[in-house]
Amino acid sequence: MSSGAxxxxxEFKGVYKTYDNGTKALSDVNLRIDKGEFVFIVGPSGSGKSxxxxxxxxxxxxxxxxxxxxxFKMSSLRKKEVPLLRRTMGIVxxxxxxxxxxxxxxxxxxxxxxVGASKREIRKRVSYALNLVGLGRKARSLPRELSxxxxxxxxxxxxxxxxxxxxxxxxxxxxxxxxMSYEIVDLLTEINRRGTTILMVTxxxxxxxxxxxxxxxxxxxxxxxxxxxxxF
Numbered sequence: 418m419s420s421g422a423x424x425x426x427x428e429f430k431g432v433y434k435t436y437d438n439g440t441k442a443l444s445d446v447n448l449r450i451d452k453g454e455f456v457f458i459v460g461p462s463g464s465g466k467s468x469x470x471x472x473x474x475x476x477x478x479x480x481x482x483x484x485x486x487x488x489f490k491m492s493s494l495r496k497k498e499v500p501l502l503r504r505t506m507g508i509v510x511x512x513x514x515x516x517x518x519x520x521x522x523x524x525x526x527x528x529x530x531x532v533g534a535s536k537r538e539i540r541k542r543v544s545y546a547l548n549l550v551g552l553g554r555k556a557r558s559l560p561r562e563l564s565x566x567x568x569x570x571x572x573x574x575x576x577x578x579x580x581x582x583x584x585x586x587x588x589x590x591x592x593x594x595x596x597m598s599y600e601i602v603d604l605l606t607e608i609n610r611r612g613t614t615i616l617m618v619t620x621x622x623x624x625x626x627x628x629x630x631x632x633x634x635x636x637x638x639x640x641x642x643x644x645x646x647x648x649f
Contacts, residue, residue: 425449425450425451425452425485426450426451426452426454426486426487426582426583426614427448427449427450427473427484427485427486427487427583427616428448428449428450428483428484428485429446429447429448429449429482429483429484430447430482430483430484430485431445431446431447431481431482431483432445432446432447432472432479432481432482432483432484433445433446433479433480433481433482434465434468434472434477434479434480434638435480441638442465442468442638443465443468443469443472443638443639444637444638444639445482445639446465446469446482446638446639446640447640448633448640448643450614450616451614452582452614453609453612453614454614454615454631455605455606455609455614455615455617455628455630455631456615456616456617456630456631456632456633457617457618457619457625457628457630457631457632457633457647458470458616458617458618458619458633458635459618459619459620459622459625459632459633459634459635459649460634460635460636461636462620464635464636464637464638465635465637465638465639466618466635467587467618468638469618469635470585470587470616470618472484472491473486473506473585473616474502474503474506474508474585475491475494475499475502475503478491479491479492486502486505486506487502487505487506487582487583489501489502504532504579504581505581505582505583506581506582506583506584506585507528507575507576507577507578507579507581507583507584507585508576508584508585508586508587509569509572509573509576509584509585509586509587509589510572510587510589511587511588511589511591511592512592513560513565513568513569513571513572513592514572515560515568515571515572515575516560517559517560517561518559519559519560520556520557520558520559521547521552521555521556521557521558521559521560521563521571522543522547522556522557524560524571524575525543525546525547525571525574525575525578526539526543526578527575528575528578528579529542529543529578529579532579534579542578542579542580543556543574543578544556546574546575546577546578547574549574549577549604549607549608550570550571550573550574550604551570552567552570552571552574555567555571564597565592565593565594565597566593566594566597566600566601569589569590569592569593569597569601570601570604572589573586573589573601573604573605573608577608577613581613582613582614583613583614583615583616584605584608584613584614584615584616585616585617585618586605586615586616586617586618587618588618588619588620589601589605589617589619590602590619590621590624591620598621598624599624599627602617602624602628605617606628622649625647625649626647626648627647628647629646629647630645630646630647631643631644631645632644632645632647632648632649634649
């Protein structure tokens, strides 16, 4: 659980979000996630988990309340500030979202090109990230030549290559086999151990129970549980 002495990385204060069709996605959500935490977000389909993530990365705007992310205020964030916000985070998707015409090295390097990193820094960081996820020897392979688990590890390397303060993993084990699911969370645990905050959305309750981490449960737009030790 959060401690008073830690510094919040994400904070929701009385947040409400209703979509144009009348769907109440989040209602009076209050939550604090501190730097260095590993937090599972769980809940049934349609509970508000996806909206929770979209508000953090500013894909959606809140209706009321306030969200603070890495010092950015979501209620007043200007369009030109959105890329600056997103550079502080790495995002891992369920469907990998690799560029099929680029090899592994190029896929991981892509976010560094976007921010104008030097070739030397790109070589150094991409090699580090690929070795961390165990794919140093697959740098020249194309995505179609990799298994689903390997593709997700490429996605993880891409998410961490720009040294983000947090990684948001949205159902990262949804398209890999059960054994690989544990490997992915083991990798996220190692990345967390090195100082990166991890926020992972998942439906895999047994996976959550097997990893001794904080668990936040969302149901019908409300936080109904917030416990330590894989309990929900």
